Amino acid sequence: MMMLNLSAALGLLAFIPITVNASPAITNNCIELLVPVPVKATNIEYDIPRVHDTISAVNWAVNVTTWSNKNYAARIIRNVTISQTFNIHAKLCVPSVATSKSSTIQLLTAGNGFDKRYWDVEVNPSKYNYIDAAISKGYSVLAYDKLGCGKSDKPDGYTMVQVPSEVEILASLTRIVRSGKLLSASEILSNIKSTELLKKFNVRPKKVLQIGHSYGSVLIQALLAKYGDELADGAILTGFLVSSQATANNVAHFDHDYAAESDSSRFGRYGPGYIVLVKATLQKLFFRGTSAGFEKKLLDYTEKIKQPETVGVYGSEGTLSFSPAAGYSGPVMTMAGEFDYPLCNGDCKGAYEANYTMGLFPAGTNNFTFHLVPETGHALTLAKSAAETAQKMLDYLEDNGL
Template identity: 40%
Template sequence: MASVLACIVALLCFKRSKASPTASPRACVELEVPVSIDTTAIKWLQPRVDSNVDAVDWVANATTWTSPNMTESMIGTITVRQTFKINGQLCVPPKGSKRSDILHLATHGGGFDKRYWDPEIKTKEYSYVEAALAEGYSVFTYDRIGTGKSDKPDAYDIVQLNVQREILRKLTSLARSGKLVSASKNLSGIRQTDNRLNNYKPSKIVHVGHSLGSILSIGLIQNYPTESDGVIATGFLHTNVQLGGLNVATWGFEFARQNNPILFKDHGSGYCVQATPSNVQLQFLKKGTFEPALLDYAWKVRQPVAVSEFKSLLTAFGPDGAKFKGPVHMVIGENDYGNCAGDCKGTYDLDMIKTQIYPAAKDVGVLIQPGTGHGLALSKNATAGYRVSFDFLHKSGL
């Protein structure tokens, strides 16, 4: 019954909607954040990728049923003590906004950088940043290592999910301390003009994710359940019986540097990228529910994925999710091809999620967003989905 209600709610929000009557004027600062971590990564048994031929071979190796499974592929451990340069953007709403002390810390998924949350075309219709600011929230988006303007370290031994999770944890800690701006290199020159940014210190942090970014946000609360006040996990669904459809063979990978030697000149061995716009469409969008301009945009801003990010997907999760006390909202496109083999209706058990995975959570909800693919922020009903998530948070006092 609960899952049916979720679908009904989604259907009511199918048409494109605005997050508020007027969009918020932006007050943002671009930062280069130094993030130091001390953790353990895994040495994986896998082919190297230094050409398009290698990329196809890597995909075949990863999907052949007789290839070593995840446990069998672990051949050692690696100590990672390193400081990474993380590019991020902090935005605050206008003065007097009643939720400005609540920070949405957003982590993008594979194939994108932080621009996923804030498309540079038709911003009012698609931007999560714009919608959250209009709702009165503050927002921090960032490029995960290996993407955008952040560091691009070794794709085999460093760019792994547990490393990315620890970076998210450190960013969370910096934000809570009020030192996110002061500890960073200011790339916008705005430090002297807006103390709301310079001295920003949130009272609550909501972790927002898309796809791989949702896995990192969920991994954070499952390993450190007191370090988040709430989660919006988009492109992700617990207990999904069709999750086997998430297969690297659907990405259409090529070696990033060979695909575009100029665009991906900073990406070395082991970084793969989608080969064509059609590959992007298959993975992220559903015919009839996206504008061609948004597919063009997704292709323009596409980002490589490190091979060990796929190998290490399960290493982000942890044993303490049952201790998390905040609200958890999962949003999945009805026609998410990678997650649900094209149809997410009836693929999950909300009661099980509530009683077995997050029994202490303040609230748990699922939104099946109608007629939408994996790239929810690039679909025509993007802002309708944001509206449902915001209302969900409001019920929990966020």
């Protein structure tokens, strides 16, 4: 039995688009925030090649995947204690009309290589925009840029932006949301002049749902394993499954450029250790092997919104033990595309390790479900099946009283 290989899944784009039948009276009220998020985590300094241009980016990928070179454990130099506050950019959306679900917040975590726009698709939003879909069902939504991408802080790409610190950012952000002090703790970037409208955003949630894709789903699983019911009332992990074929691919299969060298106008402010996927790899990673399952304009959109990744995240994948979330008892849905290339080497139908996956959520087995999306690759929100996928997610929440 093979465990999920994070290297195969990192960067995996996906979100969950939609067309939902709902009252047209429910629309979005959205506000942009800069949230100071305090973080305490133990990261690791690794013996890995430095990345400062595209040639060294390729050398790094080859070095860390060559079978005879050092493994994860042998590359550890020392622990690095992280204790500081990072500025995390977020978008909070609430229904224009109060609903029974307004006090339930969906907290959205995108995959590696993308920011919150992964959930907020601008192309044909009635089909692909998950935030719009969730709002149309009456939920409140908070989507954020992970550390090192979008409009969030971009610290050292080797020792600062790693799996442990990203798990703790999600944990700390969730606590701020649960406290009802998100607005008061944040700098409000949007120009909101109406006091009545501002009041709508001041939500103290009764429930918080953790929704992720790919690497974002991996972070949520680690969060549930560490903190259990404290930080989630429900979870949907998309682009996530334990597969017998997960180790067939690694980071060397997916081409990266040095971010600042790749596109100086977009990524010139990113320093050493930041890499970015090339367009051909975006197609390989996020879409199925033929163009039948996606529209070309969505691939172009993916190239437009892609974000740098860090070698620190890839290097720290060994910190993930995929321990069972014994302290979490809520509902869990996991989803993957039938033809997911990075997770299943192109065919998930015979590769899904159901018992192992369910074992990651032992207390919630009675409320666990897995859905394999037909005719779809890794990018669930950018596939032609996006609307049906989103509806499946929202139906699952509804069926579980969330």
